Amino acid sequence: MSAHCQVTGRAPGFGNRxxxxxxxxxxxxxxxxxxxxxxxxxxxxxxxLRVSAKGIKVIDRDGIEAVVARLRRDGVKI
Structure with missing residues (x-):
């Protein structure tokens, strides 16, 4: 779970080289x-928080209070 964003849920993508x-x-x-x-x-x-670059932009847009409230509603321990 180390490469997952806590805010957006982004995870590694897989494919072929x-x-x-x-x-x-x-x-x-x-x-x-x-x-x-x-x-x-x-x-x-x-x-x-472990956040992706997109997650940082979401926090800047919505505010940390709203994002933490959303995470707690989804059951994430903060």
Whole structure:
């Protein structure tokens, strides 16, 4: 579960690496996961989240309070 975003749920994508000779081998595309610390003013504490770059944009757009409320509603322990 290390390459999963807590906000968007993005996970690695899988596919084939195709060489010039058309030889195919399996590969994976990892999301851009960052460990970010956010301050929750309502609780007076900080929370650490594993978020993708897209998840950071979602937090900037919706606000950390709304995102944490959504995560708790979905059953994620914060």
């Amino acid at each position: 195709v060489a010039h000779s058309q030889r195919r081998t399996r590969r994976r595309w990892n999301p851009n996961i960052q460990l970010k610390t956010y301050y929750l003013p309502s609780e007076g504490r900080r929370v650490r």
